[in-house]
Amino acid sequence: MKFSEQLHEKLQPIWRQNHEHPFVKGIANGTLDPEKFRFYMVQDYLYLIQYAKVFALGAVKADDLHTMGKFAALLDGTLNEEMGLHRQYAARFGISEEELETAKPSPITLAYTHYMLHAAQNGTLAEVIAAVLPCAWSYWEIGKELNKIPGAAEHELYGKWIHMYASEEFGQMAQWCIDLLDEHTVGKSEAELAKLEEIFLNTTRFEYMFWDMAYNGIMWPGNA
Ligand SMILES: Cc1ncc(C[n+]2csc(CCO)c2C)c(N)n1
Numbered sequence: 001m002k003f004s005e006q007l008h009e010k011l012q013p014i015w016r017q018n019h020e021h022p023f024v025k026g027i028a029n030g031t032l033d034p035e036k037f038r039f040y041m042v043q044d045y046l047y048l049i050q051y052a053k054v055f056a057l058g059a060v061k062a063d064d065l066h067t068m069g070k071f072a073a074l075l076d077g078t079l080n081e082e083m084g085l086h087r088q089y090a091a092r093f094g095i096s097e098e099e100l101e102t103a104k105p106s107p108i109t110l111a112y113t114h115y116m117l118h119a120a121q122n123g124t125l126a127e128v129i130a131a132v133l134p135c136a137w138s139y140w141e142i143g144k145e146l147n148k149i150p151g152a153a154e155h156e157l158y159g160k161w162i163h164m165y166a167s168e169e170f171g172q173m174a175q176w177c178i179d180l181l182d183e184h185t186v187g188k189s190e191a192e193l194a195k196l197e198e199i200f201l202n203t204t205r206f207e208y209m210f211w212d213m214a215y216n217g218i219m220w221p222g223n224a
């Protein structure tokens with residue numbers, strides 16, 4: 001069994017919780033409070049700035065030009081396509097450039113991004129991929145599922161979001177990360193695989209916590 005298939009079995013309970021989460025359900029049926037989505041957009045923008053750096057570390061750790069180029073393309077896609085969507089949403093919500101520039105990451109955003117950067121800076125290329133894969137994979141899965149709901153992708157506020165993550169292009173990117181992880185785990189020791197699984201499951205859990213943070217607008221207990 002491929003390493004990604006083993007991970008796919010283990011992540012099922014967490015993905016089920018993601019799909020049942022009121023934030024994701026709210027995007028699916030179009031009833032999510034736009035204020036919650038606004039909060040999410042700002043935090044996700046801050047998240048993506050750090051996430052892009054993890055792709056840059058992938059290029060640093062790659063040992064062939066093809067893989068290096070692919071990480072460079074993923075970095076470009078995050079900064080210019082994915083964050084482009086966030087900038088469009090920001091304009092719609094009246095979030096100024098200044099607000100985006102000066103916004104502070106919530107503790108969950110900080111914990112998640114710092115964990116990924118720590119794993120990527122101190123680990124092997126396989127560890128970089130194990131850290132970033134849950135984000136790409138789980139969004140692709142959510143995008144595909146929501147895209148099947150009649151009318152969801154046409155929703156005037158959330159349609160574009162669904163469209164982007166269900167797209168063929170995002171799917172190919174997630175699949176490339178899955179294949180690269182499988183390639184880099186062939187012949188690894190049990191101890192190395194256990195470490196990769198731990199990183200992968202931790203960022204999978206952080207994905208759930210990010211939805212929860214966004215839904216509850218948690219900056220800090222009491223939101224002080
Ligand atoms: C918390 C959070 N997790 C995952 C994504 C999705 N995502 C982030 S980077 C990337 C790959 C290429 O841009 C994808 C699919 C997000 N936006 N926010």
